[in-house]
Amino acid sequence: QHPTMTASPLIYSAMEWLQSHAHHVSLWDVTIAFLGYIISSCIVERLTNKNGPMLWPVLGIIPSIPFSQDEIYDWVTRALAKAGGTFWYRGVAFGGARGIITVDPANVEHVVRTRFGNYPKGKYYRERFRDLLGDGIFNADDAEWKEQRRLATSEMHSSRFERHSYDTMRELVHQKLLMVLEARAAAPRDDKPPLDLQDVLLRFTFDNICNAAFGVDPGCLTVDLPEVLFARAFEEATEFTLLRFLVPPFVWKPMRILSLGHERRLKEAVRIVHKFADKTVLDRRTELTKLGRLSDRSDLLSRLMEDKNHNFSNKFLRDFCISFILAGRDTSSVALVWFFWLIDKHSDVEAKVLSEIHQIILRRCPPVGRDAHQDVVFTPEELTDMVYLQAALSESLRLYPSVPMEMKEVQEDDVLPDGTELKRDDRVMYCIFSMARMEALWGRDCEEFRPERWLRDHGRRMVNESQFKYAVFNAGPRLCVGKKFAFMQMKMVAASVLWRYSVVVAKGHRAVPKVTTTLYMKYGLPVTLRPRVVAARKL
Structure with missing residues (x-):
């Protein structure tokens, strides 16, 4: 101037x-x-950002995502392939969502094992599930998680719990599941609309996991398929909790405070779930006080309550068991639904599964007569010997994992093996669904349903794939503690049903993944059941 x-x-x-x-x-x-x-x-x-999806001003990645949720996982897979295995995303401004999505097994290993302590579930995840799960193992981090993990591993890997879980599964399969299927299969043709197999299997796994966790049978799986208040409330509580991952916090948090919309329904559903769980814990506590022991019970709640080295609060026991119900209800049932859907499309795989089951039955001493084939109850040893069935289930889970995407939160700045730089509070998501569809990981036939990729030594043994490439059961220290339980349950159901019935998916039905924490069929799975005639089988 x-x-x-x-x-x-x-x-x-x-x-x-x-x-x-x-x-x-x-x-x-x-x-x-x-x-x-x-x-x-x-x-x-x-x-x-030349290779990743477009990140728009204010709206972030939202406009780049397909409008139809039917296409979301395929879109993520294509985006990851184009980006070379990892891309950045950002949510709506002020929503706080920012991070990467990856399918690189080296990145996965770095996050879930090498730098495990730097990648907890984090505040973002925990605050969304806190109303339903409290501080249960499914929603815990650090020392709190380590103690619950130790307890879960100790109890679930005990011979006592394994016997209890097998006995419970056997009774549910033969006294309930097969009775429901038989009633539908035996109904007159004119009165036999397709059966929603997803609904039936959700009922089965819910009753089964409630027996394992709480030692109670909610009674969801009977011939009349009744509406059970606790089961309905649990399903609604899960669904409305998952909505918090799709709605920005500046929307759902005020709705929670004002008790509006889905947050009001979530609050009511959680109240019902907690009331049921609290009553179960209190009743069991009263039983322990009155009898002085719970030696006749082998469920997780009873075993923890009788642990003389700890004096767990009722809230701890409630949160612990509710977490197990959440972890075990949807995962196994959804896996089984996709398995039966794939089997219907691959008759050659179905024939091999049946042949394996038949050979195992023929080994029995004394041999099982043809007239008794329909009454076969598989032993734990026979289920273990069903290697091809396990390969088929593993392949089904590879293509359609029950949990298609996992998320972690960055505690301190870090650099991933592929060179991606992360800042504190970023999120790391690894898409298990997309990993199965990467040629670099699984070969040119990666999108094919081929159980043989899991077998070696002429089909006698399973291939042990890297858990960071096949993260279906999570990986690292958080590797699913119930993996053995899940496979026994799935093999018991699959073998018992396929041995007796041909499961045929309703003509024209389109099965698609649904965008939630777990992978659901969007419209259920309508099927018809055709009883098998053993004498006419070509095995």
Whole structure:
């Protein structure tokens, strides 16, 4: 400024500038400026993020995602393949969602094992599940998680629990599941609409996991398929909790405070679930006080309550058991639904499964007569020997994992093996669904249903794939503690059903993944059941 000129400020605040120039600014000027900002931001984004999905101003990745949720996992798979295995995402402005999605097994191993302590479930995950799960193992981190993990491993891997879980499964399969299927298969043809197999299997796994965790049978699986309040409330509590992952926190948190919409329904569902669980814990505590022992019970609740080295609170026991119900209900049932859907499309695999079962039955001493084939109850040893069936289930899980995507939260700045730099509070998601469809990991036939990829030594043994490439049961220290339980349950159901019935998916039915934490069939799985005639089998 020239010394003779009157001094004037050269720096204005944005508000001061707008106030002084408001009479000169038209709507057209604002529109042009806004469009210029959008265009320039998009150009910069494309130059700095050449391979990943477009991250739009304000809206982040949202406009790039397909409108139809039927296509979401296929879209993620294509985006990951184009980006070379890892891409950045950002959610709506002020929503706080920012991080990467990856399918690189080296990245997965780094996150879930090498730097395990730096990648907990994190606040983002825990605060969404806290109302339902409290501090249960499924929603815990650090020392709290380690103690619950130790307890779960000790109890679930004990011979006592293994016997209890097998006995419970056997009774549920033969006294309930097969009776429901037989009633439908034996119904007159005119009165026999397709059966929703997904609903039936969800009922089975819910009753089974409640028996294992709480030592109670909710009674969901009977011939009339009744509506059970606790089961319905648990399903609603899970679904409405998962909505919190799709809705920005500045939306769902006020809704929770004001008890509006799905948050009001979530609160009521959680109240019913907790009331049932609290009553079960209190009743069992009363039983222990009255009898002085629970030696006749082998469920997790009873075993923890009788642990003389700990004095667990009722809330701890409730949260612990509810977490197990959540972990065991949907995962196994969804896996079985996809398995039966794939078997219907691959008759050659079905024939091999039946042949294996038949050979195992023929080994019995004394041999089982043909008339008794329909009454066969498989022993734990026979289930273990069903190697081809396990390969088929493993392949089904590879293509359609029950949990298609896992998420972790970054505690401290870090660099992944592929060079991706992460900052504190970023999120790391690894897409298990997409990993199965990467040629670099599984070969050119990666999208084919081929159980043989899991077999070696002429089909006598299973291939042990890296848990970081096949993360269906999670990996590292958080590897699913119930993996053995899950496979026994799935093999018991699959073998018992396929031996007796041909399961035929309703013609024209389209099965698609649903965008939730677990992989559901969007429209259920309508099937018809055709009883098998043993004497006519070609095995």
